[in-house]
Amino acid sequence: MQLSCGQEIARDSTFALGMIAEFDERLETCGPWFYKRLFWEAGLIGQVLYLEAEAAGIRSTGIGCFFDDPVHRMLGCYPQTKWQSLYHFTVGGPIDDDRLTTLPPYGPHVT
Numbered sequence: 001m002q003l004s005c006g007q008e009i010a011r012d013s014t015f016a017l018g019m020i021a022e023f024d025e026r027l028e029t030c031g032p033w034f035y036k037r038l039f040w041e042a043g044l045i046g047q048v049l050y051l052e053a054e055a056a057g058i059r060s061t062g063i064g065c066f067f068d069d070p071v072h073r074m075l076g077c078y079p080q081t082k083w084q085s086l087y088h089f090t091v092g093g094p095i096d097d098d099r100l101t102t103l104p105p106y107g108p109h110v111t
C-alpha cells in the first residue's frame, strides 16, 4: 500500500505485484524505441492478469501509481537503472463501488 501511493487495493488484495524489467541493457542493445516496447509488454502481461483473474472468478486492477524509487530501494537496485519497475498490479475479490454506474455498451442512440 505504501509503495502504491497509499492505495488500499494494494494492501487488501490477495496479492499485489510489480513488473520489473531489465532496463539499461535492453535499451543499449535495442535502442531507445525499446523503452515504449517495455511498457507495451508490461501492459500485455497486465491484460492477461485482468482476463485470468476474471476467469478465476475474482478481479484485478492495474496500478500505474506507485513510487518507483522506493520500490527500487526495497529491491536493492537503486540508484542504478539496470532494473526498473514499470507497472504494478493487484489481484483479489471485488468490492463494488456504488458510486460508479455501468451502462450498456450500445445504447438506443446507436443504430
Ligand SMILES: Cc1cc2nc3c(=O)[nH]c(=O)nc-3n(C[C@H](O)[C@H](O)[C@H](O)COP(=O)(O)O)c2cc1C
Binding pocket: 007, 009, 061, 062, 063, 064, 065, 066
Ligand atoms: C496503465 C494503468 C494504470 C492504472 N493505475 C491505477 C491505479 O494506480 N489505481 C487504480 O485504482 N486503478 C488504476 N488503473 C485502473 C483504472 O482505474 C481502471 O482501468 C478504470 O477504473 C476502469 O474504468 P473504465 O471502465 O471507466 O475505463 C490503471 C489502469 C491502467 C490501464
